[in-house]
Amino acid sequence: MMLRSGFQSLIYKARCFSVNMGAILLAFAILLSGCSVSNADDDITGQDVSGGVIGTEPVTAGINSIGMNNESALLVPQELETIPEEYFSSATQQGTLVELYYDTYESKTYEQKTQQLKKRAIVYLPYGYSENQKYNVFYLMHGGWGNETTTIGTPDNPSAFKNIIDNAIAGGEFEPLIIVCPTYNNTSPEDSANFSLALELCRNYHNELLNDLIPAVESTYSTYAESTSPEDLTASRDYRGFGGFSMGSVATWRSFQYGLDYFRYFLPMSCGTSLDEENIFAAAENHGQSDYFVWVITGTEDFAYGYDENRVELMRNSPYFTESAGGQNGNFAYHVKEGYSHDGAAAMEYTYNGLRLFRNTDAAQANRSMSEPYQATTKISEVIGDPAFGDYGRLIFPADTGYYSGNTLGELSLTWYGNVNIDKTVEIVNFMKNHAEARDTIFYDIYSDEEKAADSAKEDTGLFFFKGKPGEKFAVCNAGGGFAFVGAMHDSFPHALELSKKGYNAFALIYRPGAQTACEDLARAISFIFEHGSELEVDTNCYSLWGGSAGGRMAAYLGSYGPVAYGGDDLPRPGAVIMQYTGHSDYTKNDPPTFAVIGDRDGIASPTTMERRINTLKSHGIDTEFHLYKGLGHGFGLGIGTNAEGWLNDAVKFWEKHMQ
Numbered sequence: 038m039m040l041r042s043g044f045q046s047l048i049y050k051a052r053c054f055s056v057n058m059g060a061i062l063l064a065f066a067i068l069l070s071g072c073s074v075s076n077a078d079d080d081i082t083g084q085d086v087s088g089g090v091i092g093t094e095p096v097t098a099g100i101n102s103i104g105m106n107n108e109s110a111l112l113v114p115q116e117l118e119t120i121p122e123e124y125f126s127s128a129t130q131q132g133t134l135v136e137l138y139y140d141t142y143e144s145k146t147y148e149q150k151t152q153q154l155k156k157r158a159i160v161y162l163p164y165g166y167s168e169n170q171k172y173n174v175f176y177l178m179h180g181g182w183g184n185e186t187t188t189i190g191t192p193d194n195p196s197a198f199k200n201i202i203d204n205a206i207a208g209g210e211f212e213p214l215i216i217v218c219p220t221y222n223n224t225s226p227e228d229s230a231n232f233s234l235a236l237e238l239c240r241n242y243h244n245e246l247l248n249d250l251i252p253a254v255e256s257t258y259s260t261y262a263e264s265t266s267p268e269d270l271t272a273s274r275d276y277r278g279f280g281g282f283s284m285g286s287v288a289t290w291r292s293f294q295y296g297l298d299y300f301r302y303f304l305p306m307s308c309g310t311s312l313d314e315e316n317i318f319a320a321a322e323n324h325g326q327s328d329y330f331v332w333v334i335t336g337t338e339d340f341a342y343g344y345d346e347n348r349v350e351l352m353r354n355s356p357y358f359t360e361s362a363g364g365q366n367g368n369f370a371y372h373v374k375e376g377y378s379h380d381g382a383a384a385m386e387y388t389y390n391g392l393r394l395f396r397n398t399d400a401a402q403a404n405r406s407m408s409e410p411y412q413a414t415t416k417i418s419e420v421i422g423d424p425a426f427g428d429y430g431r432l433i434f435p436a437d438t439g440y441y442s443g444n445t446l447g448e449l450s451l452t453w454y455g456n457v458n459i460d461k462t463v464e465i466v467n468f469m470k471n472h473a474e475a476r477d478t479i480f481y482d483i484y485s486d487e488e489k490a491a492d493s494a495k496e497d498t499g500l501f502f503f504k505g506k507p508g509e510k511f512a513v514c515n516a517g518g519g520f521a522f523v524g525a526m527h528d529s530f531p532h533a534l535e536l537s538k539k540g541y542n543a544f545a546l547i548y549r550p551g552a553q554t555a556c557e558d559l560a561r562a563i564s565f566i567f568e569h570g571s572e573l574e575v576d577t578n579c580y581s582l583w584g585g586s587a588g589g590r591m592a593a594y595l596g597s598y599g600p601v602a603y604g605g606d607d608l609p610r611p612g613a614v615i616m617q618y619t620g621h622s623d624y625t626k627n628d629p630p631t632f633a634v635i636g637d638r639d640g641i642a643s644p645t646t647m648e649r650r651i652n653t654l655k656s657h658g659i660d661t662e663f664h665l666y667k668g669l670g671h672g673f674g675l676g677i678g679t680n681a682e683g684w685l686n687d688a689v690k691f692w693e694k695h696m697q
Contacts, residue, residue, distance in 0.1 A: 117334075117374055117390045120201060124389075128203035130164040134192045137217075139253035144223045145237060147244035154224065158250065159185050159192075160258065161199065163206055163213030167259070173276045174215040174260045175302075176246070176292075180283030182230050185220040198385055202392070211392045217254050219246070221288055229284060236310070239288040243295035246279075251299065271298045280304025282384040283341070287312065293331070294320045303331045306387050307379055309341030314351050321357040325452060331358070331369040334387045336377025345371075353638065359670035360638050367638075367670045411466050413447030413459050420446070420466050425473040429480040429499060432547045433466065433525070436497040440522035453519060454527040454672050461675070465530045468503070478502065483558065483565045494549045498558050500565070501530065501545040503537035507574040510581075510696065511542040513562060517586025517619075517672065520552050528585040528617075531675050535685055542575045552590065559591050560605030567608055579612030579696045583688075586642065586672065589619035597625045613692040618671050620646040624653060630660040632691040634684050636669025662691050 137160050143152035163172070179187040190196035206213055221238040222228040229235050252265035261276040263269045279292040279300050286308035293303050294317040321329065331352075335345040349371045352358040361367030377383040411420065421430045435441050440452040446466065447459045472479050479502050484495040500513075514536070516528035523529075525545055533543035544566065548558035563580075570577045584592035594603075596614035601607040616633045620642040633651050635644045644665055651663040666673070666681040676682045 117372060117386060120386055120389045121204075124201045124204040125197050126204075127200055128164075128207050130207040131203050132164050132199070132206070132213075133162045133166065134189065134195055134199065135160050135162060136192065137253060137257060139249055141245045141249040144221070144241045144245060147241060152224070156220070156245075157185055158217050158219040158254070159189055160218070160254065161189055161202065161216035162258070163215070164203065165213065166215075169259075171259055171261050171276075172213060172215045173278075174217060174254065174258070175278045175280065176217045176219065176250070176300075178279070178281030178285035178288040179218065179220060179229070180281065180285045181232070181235060183220075183284075184222055184226050184229065185218050188218050189216065198388070201385065201389060205389070205392055215254075215258055215260065217250070219250055221284075235284050236287060239284065239291050242288055243291055246292060247296055247299060251277075274299050274301050276301075278302035278304065280306065282306040282387075283309065283379065286341075290317050293317060293329070297321060297324055297329060301329055303329065304391065305331065305333055306384060307335045307339050307341040307345065308333075308348065309339070309344050309379070311344060311347070314348060318352070318355050318357045326357060326359065326368045327450060327454075329368060332372070332391065333369065334372045334374070336374040336379070336383050338376055338378040339383070340379055342373070345373075353640075356640065359640050360668070361670075410470055411446060411463055413445060413463055415446050415463075415466075416444055417441075417446060417449060418444075423470065425470050426480075432480075432497060432499060433469070433501075435518070435522040435524070436547075437522050437550075440518070440524075449526065451518075451524045451527055452522065453517070454524045454674075456672055456674050457527050458531070458674070458677055461531050461534075461677070462526055465526065465534055468534060469501070472504075477504065479504075481565065481569075483561045494554070497547065498549055499547050500562055501525070501533070501547070502573070503530075503533040503543040503545070504574075505537045505542045506540040508576055509540050509542055510579060511544065511566060511573075511575040511577070512536050512581040512583055512615075512692075513544045513546055513559065513566070513592075515546050515548070515555075515559060515582070515584035515588030515591045517584070517588045518550065520555060520587045521550050523547050523550070527672070527674050528588055529583075532583055532685065535675065536689070539689060541689075542573065548591075552587070555587070555591050556594050556603045557605075559595050560600035560603035563595070563600045563608060564606040567606065579692075581613040581615060581692045582611045583615040584619070585617035585674070586619050589616040590621045592616060593619070593621045593623065593628075593631075596629045596631070597623065597627075612695050615688045615692065616647075618642045618647075618673075622646055622650050624650055626657045628654055628657075628659055630691070630695050632662045632688045634664040634666065634681065634688075636666045636671065636673060636681070638668060639671045641671040660695070662687070 137158045138155055139158070141154050141156050142150045143154060177188055179185065188196065189199050202216070205211055220229070221235065221242045223238055228238060251270060255262045255270070256265045261273040263273070277300050279289055279296070280303060281289045286305040287310060289303050289305040290308065290312055292300060297320050333345055333349055335342050352369055353360055358369045359367040361370040374383065374386070417434060420433060423430055426433070435451065441450060443449045446462050449457050449462055451457060469479055481500045481502060483498055483500060489495045512533070514529035514532045516523050516525045518524040525547060529545040533545045536543035544562065546559055546562050548555040566573060566575065567577050582592035582595055584590065592614050593616060596611050599608065599610045611629050614629050614631045616631065618635045618639055618641070631651065631654055633647055635642060635647050637644055648663055648665065651661045655661045664684060664687070666676070666679070669679060669681055673679055673681050676684055
């Protein structure tokens with residue numbers, strides 16, 4: 038069987054205070070290190086048939102990602118907090134402001150280098166700054182009627198914002214970082230008061246930023262850049278952010294457009310003008326979505342509010358962005374503060390809220406119980422090469438290493454899945470190791486040596502077993518990955534582990550990428566489990582098939598047509614199909630009971646398509662259940678920390694209702 042598979046007329050009324058949201062986003066740098074990308078799984082289109090078997094080969098197109106990959110980290114808040122009154126006073130432990138002078142060229146004609154300039158940036162160094170420690174660095178641009186001193190002051194005259202940073206660092210609310218306050222002003226400090234000139238300078242500022250300012254800063258201070266070569270600067274982009282308020286927000290979006298190779302995090306606050314968003318967004322075409330995170334913040338009484346609303350709506354409809362829900366499942370977040378207008382007080386509060394989320398996961402990892410053999414700081418290569426796992430250790434992570442990044446378990450990122458939970462990842466590999474060392478079989482080949490010799494792709498297949506109670510029913514969990522790779526650590530291992538905790542015997546399938554081959558491997562896996570049911574100690578009656586995204590398609594196809602349709606044995610179809618976020622529309626009138634969940638902001642799988650299929654099944658007398666979660670995008674996994682948390686319990690109850 039083959040498958041189918043506006044600022045324009047408004048001038049600022051006061052100097053616009055440009056603030057730094059960088060630390061939060063830089064915190065995400067630590068949390069996201071090597072972030073994963075977007076989900077192409079559900080660009081594989083299906084077609085409604087009634088008992089038919091028709092299809093085209095799957096395609097993987099479009100980018101839609103899940104931004105932050107650490108559910109265990111603190112999340113973007115639902116509400117913004119006010120700054121403690123005492124933070125406006127001088128701190129006991131004070132950071133240092135220094136002046137940094139560097140050479141650049143007149144911005145409007147930078148490439149022609151017609152006029153050389155000596156410019157100044159104000160740099161904040163945290164209390165206790167040491168050349169022996171590496172620091173995240175955030176570049177913070179001022180607004181209109183401003184300059185490099187507007188936001189944080191000067192060494193002789195620091196601002197209230199500087200006090201806030203000092204106090205928050207001293208109080209442990211966020212880790213020390215370097216903040217760089219430059220200016221887009223060109224040959225005159227009054228440049229920023231000229232609206233049209235300021236727009237032009239912001240458009241061209243990336244030349245100075247990338248070629249002159251960043252090298253000057255990061256050759257002078259201790260950051261994560263090993264050198265100021267383009268290669269080393271781009272390699273350290275995880276620890277670098279850019280943000281700004283008002284006109285500084287324009288500079289932020291231009292930095293996104295031209296400097297995405299150098300920055301991972303962006304904070305455009307109260308951007309009161311329309312930009313050529315289509316071209317700006319398209320700068321991300323060669324980046325996976327979890328390669329970047331954008332936080333848009335404004336206020337309801339801010340003249341920029343309407344512009345930001347329109348921009349965010351464009352982001353929601355863009356293939357390059359998925360909105361974060363509760364800090365997860367997306368690569369951009371949007372906050373609107375009720376009653377706030379376009380002023381410095383609002384900007385400082387926006388900043389403070391971001392900074393207070395800053396956490397260095399290394400500290401949390403150091404506090405993790407040392408009784409666990411693996412920690413978040415454990416290298417992925419150590420897990421893969423652990424003798425306890427033998428040859429199958431390499432299949433714990435995608436067989437094609439191009440689909441994941443990160444050196445450690447805490448840094449693990451999967452393409453199209455940025456929502457990898459650190460704690461769950463560590464728990465999973467420790468579960469595997471503990472059972473493997475106890476001589477429990479946790480991995481089964483589903484193809485013989487002869488079959489693998491005839492088709493080498495079958496070498497990268499198998500079943501990971503998360504054993505529950507002996508004699509209990511079984512489930513097979515299938516991960517998404519756009520039929521390009523298997524994202525098991527996000528979409529099947531966590532589910533299988535939780536099912537085993539409930540006593541059920543759960544398997545996670547590692548399959549050959551490709552819609553047809555994936556279904557063939559699932560059919561073989563089900564046949565294997567039935568054949569070895571006694572040895573595995575599983576009840577084969579009313580088994581269930583689970584899947585997210587591409588894995589959801591697999592579960593649905595096997596549910597509709599049974600293993601025999603894909604080369605497996607002539608076996609019963611599953612007693613229940615549990616599907617997450619897939620726009621699958623193929624069905625039969627005899628489909629199994631089906632449970633489906635999806636987010637209402639899924640830019641990959643259509644919630645309407647998913648609900649329509651469920652309603653069609655229901656019209657044929659098939660028991661169904663459909664859950665639509667507000668604010669969630671594609672790929673929320675177990676939904677930890679979101680309003681979808683607990684959906685797996687509901688799915689289990691649905692399955693149990695149909696057990697014989």
